[in-house]
Amino acid sequence: MSGELGAFVDWISSGRLHGRGPELARFDALLADSRCGRGNTHLVSGPVGSGKTALLQACVDRVDDALVLTATAAADERDVEVGVLEQLLRSALLPEEADAAVGALLGELPGSGRPHARPPVADLVQGLCSAVLELTRHRLVVLAVDDLQHADPASLQALLYLQRRMRSRRMLVLLTELTPTPPSLSVFHAELFRRPGCHRAKLRLLSEDEAAAVVGPELAPAALAATGGNPLLLAALVEDGHAAAPGPDGLVVAESYRHAVSSALLRMDARTVETATGLAVLGGPADPARLARLLSLPAQTVGQAIGALTDTGLVSDGGFRHPSAAMSTLDTLSPEGRAGLHLRAACLLHAEGAPPRAVAAQLTTSGQAPEPWMVELLRDVADEALAADEIEQAADCLELALFACQDEPGRAAVMALLARIEWRNNPSAAVRYMRPLRVALRRGRLGDRDAGMLVRYLLWDGRIDQAEETLAWWAESVPGGSEELRFTRRWLRHCCPALLSRRGEGEDRVEVGAADGVSIAASSVEAVDALAAMLSTGPSQGIVDSAERVLQSQRMDDTNIEALCSALEVLLCAGSLDDAQTWCDRLLAEATDRRATTWQALLSGIRAEIALRKTDLPAAVTHARAALDLMPTQDWGVFAGGPLSALVLALTMLVRHDEAERELRRPVPKELFETRYGLQYLYARGCHSMAVDRPHAALADFENCGRLMTAWRIDLPALVPWRSGAAEALLRLGRADRARALAEEQLHRPGVEGTRTRGISLRILAACADPEARGPLLEEAADLLQADEERLELATVLADLSNANHSLGHHLEARTLADQAMRVARLSTAEQFWQRTRPPARLTALSDTDGAATLSPAERPVAQLAAAGHTNREIGRKLFITVSTVEQHLTRVYRKLNVRNRADLAGRLHLTMSETA
Known part of the structure; x- marks a missing residue:
């Protein structure tokens, strides 16, 4: 008995299949009536899987005092004459006399097993049916035929023959058939139901309450939706429920369900x-x-x-x-x-x-x-x-x-x-x-x-x-050029300048402005033109406006992702960091929503560079690692240099040198060093070498970077400030003259005016200058870096300025600047890096023994300068705060120290004007 059939029989017998209870009761009544010599026929019909066979089996199992003869009709045996009738008579052990009579009719010679000719079909049907009727003289006979729709015509005639003669016999005929019934059974049905003692039942599919008895009330709605209440399919769901994890609706629809569907189709x-x-x-x-x-x-x-x-x-x-x-x-x-x-x-x-x-x-x-x-x-x-x-x-x-x-x-x-x-x-x-x-x-x-x-x-x-x-083949095929060719050449100019340099293509004149028309191609050209102009002449408002226009006018797709990245890099190089971050975050969110892995990786790499420029080092590490995790290194190709460089620099500035070393051991393609990303990689590696006290290795990387940028005609400090790095290494090696020359060269490169790069260059020049000349250089550098919100460099400049004042005997100002440098460094995520690499300040900040224990870090430098006799405006200029802020700080200082004026303040802090001379 199959699993599904066994389950049906168990359910019917136990009463769990509530919808079949009336059918069992009907069968019991007909069985009792047939025992009394009033023969009955009961035909049960229903669709595939409705439980006809299971009901038939359950009924047969309830009979314990009768001769039960069973048969199952099959489509591929429909042409076998009296096949169903023969199955019935061979399905149980008949009395010896009856068995011999049946064997003779079916063409079997007694004792030989050899076949002989059967009588004509009509005579055969009559003889076999007579043998069945004879059996009813001695006991109740139950005939059970499943799938009547496949029965051969002779067996159908035999059933009609019996039905016409069984009314006064102890016989019960149980039949099942599939609906819809084929037209070939219409005559059989008409003849069958002309006679008394013929009963019919049609099985329906189960209701939700009835299904709940099978699968449980929680799963009943979902199970009914998947099966329509078909018991065969419900049984399959029960079996699947033991074999797999449930779906969102709690239902498991797996192999048993699919097998049940296939089984149902095979019977149609x-x-x-x-x-x-x-x-x-x-x-x-x-x-x-x-x-x-x-x-x-x-x-x-x-x-x-x-x-x-x-x-x-x-x-x-x-x-x-x-x-x-x-x-x-x-x-x-x-x-x-x-x-x-x-x-x-x-x-x-x-x-x-x-x-x-x-x-x-x-x-x-x-x-x-x-x-x-x-x-x-x-x-x-x-x-x-x-x-x-x-x-x-x-x-x-x-x-x-x-x-x-x-x-x-x-x-x-x-x-x-x-x-x-x-x-x-x-x-x-x-x-x-x-x-x-x-x-x-x-x-x-x-x-x-x-x-x-x-x-x-x-x-x-x-x-x-x-x-x-x-590129050469393409250029030959379009002698007059094209917008796409122009875009690609411009893109190569900043991405792989070595390629165009090898081809001997000179640098084109770049004019930046609104793109002609509104086509994507024209807008893309404008983006790379803006970056090319940036690399040639340095940043300008027109170039920044052009990049913003590109970002506003295009929806990201496979044809313009390079252009959008170029526009972001324009904003980054121009120092428009907040705008660059806003646009990059917006595009990154879109790429994530659209599940475009390569776009996500590219934009995460740029986002890491933005965070690095803003000295948000933890964010730089997060974004760079995200970029490299999104795609394996081999998928990045030469572009791996971008996020990898940002990651190495961020880890270096966080004093996580072992991690930076591991990242530098990642294999990168040798072709990387023919691209702009190779420049970034060399610069990052050089900075790491400086941090771990390998100035010779650092100088080699910085100078190699410079040779390539000069040869490729993209020697722009906003892209890679190699001269700053080389000058720092030279100072470490005691070669101040060469360091001074590089700093002066950098000051005259395009795009340096008014930028952080100028501030860094001035700091290096000050380090190479006499003590008397350092102050003005460092003060200008501090102004530039304050405007650029470059806290790490600003802290270093303030520390240098403190030392310069100390060497000139201006001890109070030196002490104030040292305190200010420490305060700025603490606002940076690279404080530990600054502590290890800054020039040692020769004066510490104002100590608590000076009577300033109650003053906040912001109030202390204001109090020191005021005690030294500086005006509020002078204090504001030196500390890079407004006059109003100075006044607010002094009000609180006077109240905390219980003094009325600057003279009282100097005495309270144990300072005199002579001490600062």
Whole structure:
């Protein structure tokens, strides 16, 4: 007995299957009546899985004082004459005399086992039925026939023969049949129910309350929605519930459910199964007329089949109740048959004017696109899906289009779009398209936009020689140039200047302004033009405005991500850090929502650089690690230098030198050092070498960086301030003259005026100057760094200024500046780094023994300078605070120290004017 059947029988016998109780009671009554010599026939009908067989078995199990003869009709035995009747008579041990009589009728010679000719069918039926009737003389006989719809005609005639003669016999005939019943049984039914003693019952599917008795009240609603109350399917769900974790609705729909669906379909007629497969292919709710056209079946036949599927509980409102049921239905088809049906569905939907996406779904499932219109439709749907960030659907459409496309330009365009899709989440996977795309470009089969993409992706992967060769082919194919070619050259100018330098291409004149028109291509050109201008002339308001315009005008996609990153880098290099952070965070959130891994990684790398410039070192580490974690190093190619450099610098400034060393041991491609990202890497490595007291190694990296930037004509301190690093190393090595020369050179580079780079350069010059000349240089540097909110450098400048004042005998000012330097350093996340690397201050801050224990850190330097006789304006200038703030601090100082004026304050702090001289 199968698992499902056993479960049914147990449920029926135990009363758990509440909906079958009346049927058992009816059977008991008929059984009692038949024992009294009043023969009865009971026909139970119902859809597949409704429990007919289980009910029949449960009834048979209740009989303990009768001869029970059973048979199951089968579709593949319908042509076997008296097959069902023979099963009945061979299903139990008959009395010897009856057994011999039956054997003789069935053509068996007693004692030999050899067959002999059977009598004609009519005589055979009469003889076998007489043998059955004879058995009723001695005991109650119960005949049980399952799946009557498959019985052979002769056995049906035998059942009618018995029914006409059993009314006064001790006989009970139990029959089950599947609904809807085939037309071939209509005559049988008409004849059967003409006679008395013939009863009929139709099994219905279970209600929610009845289903609850099977699966429990909590799961009953979801189970009923998935099964329609079909006991076979409910039993499968119970079995699945023991084998897997539940879904969101608490229900487990797994292997047993799918097997039950397949089992139910196998018991249905061919037209119903064919209709089910068509419904699974088209999806529900079904349009019967469309389904009929798909299957080339009469609409009436399809309607009847849908009715049968609905009665079974597989279908509701013209669609499958559960996706697993549809999948199991499709599994009944061969792979070829399934593909062919999906292709027919695609053609049908296209002819009816269905949405292209519905047609494309059928084509991709079929794996075929033999018609030209199909390839064109797949490309259109892929474009639409890509715009909606439905990457998997776009890839499925394009892969089939590539397989089916016959013309070479079309194949190249499809392949390029596939490369873009792959690159969005896995740049390494896009590499497989590079070679065929290069061949297509060489043959003139690749479009302008795709040629630019090819050059950029080759560079990303470190294939600089191939990128150079590809650029040459492309330039030859468009003698007059193009907007896309111009964009790519500009992009290469700042990203891989070595490539254009090797080609001998001079630096073009760059004019930055509003892009002509509103096309994405024009806006992208404006972005890289702005960055190119930045590298040539330094920052300007016009360049910053141009970058902002690009960021405001474009939605991020595969064609403009490089342009948007370029615009962010303009803001970063120009020192517009708050604007850069706002835009970068906005784009990063969008990339995350759209699940574009490569975009996320690129933007996280830029976000790390922004945090680094703002001396938000923990954030810089977080964003840099996020960038490197999003993609493995091999996927980053040469672009790994960006986030890796930011991470090394941030870890170095956090005095986490072991971690920085580990990051520097990451393997990077040698081609990295032919790109801008190699410059960043060299600079970061040099800074780390300085921090761990390896000035010679640091100087080598800084100078190498400088040689490359000079050769590539992008020697802009805002990009990489290599001279500052080299000058620091030279000072450490005692070569002040060379350090001074580098600092003076840097002061005259484009874009230095009014920036933090000028402040750093002035600090280095001051370190090389005589004590008398240091003050003005350091004060100007402090002003610039205060405006730039560069706390770490500002703290260093203030410490230098403190030492300069001390060497000149200005001890009170030196002490005040030392206190101010410490306070600024504490506001920085790099205080520990500053403590280890700053010049040692020769004066400490005002101590508590000076009577200032009650003063706050902000009030102490104000009190010191006021006691030394400085005016409020002078104090504000020296401490980089407003006069109003000075006045507020002094009011609180006077109150805390109980003094009235500056003279009292000096006495209270044990200071005199002579002490500061």
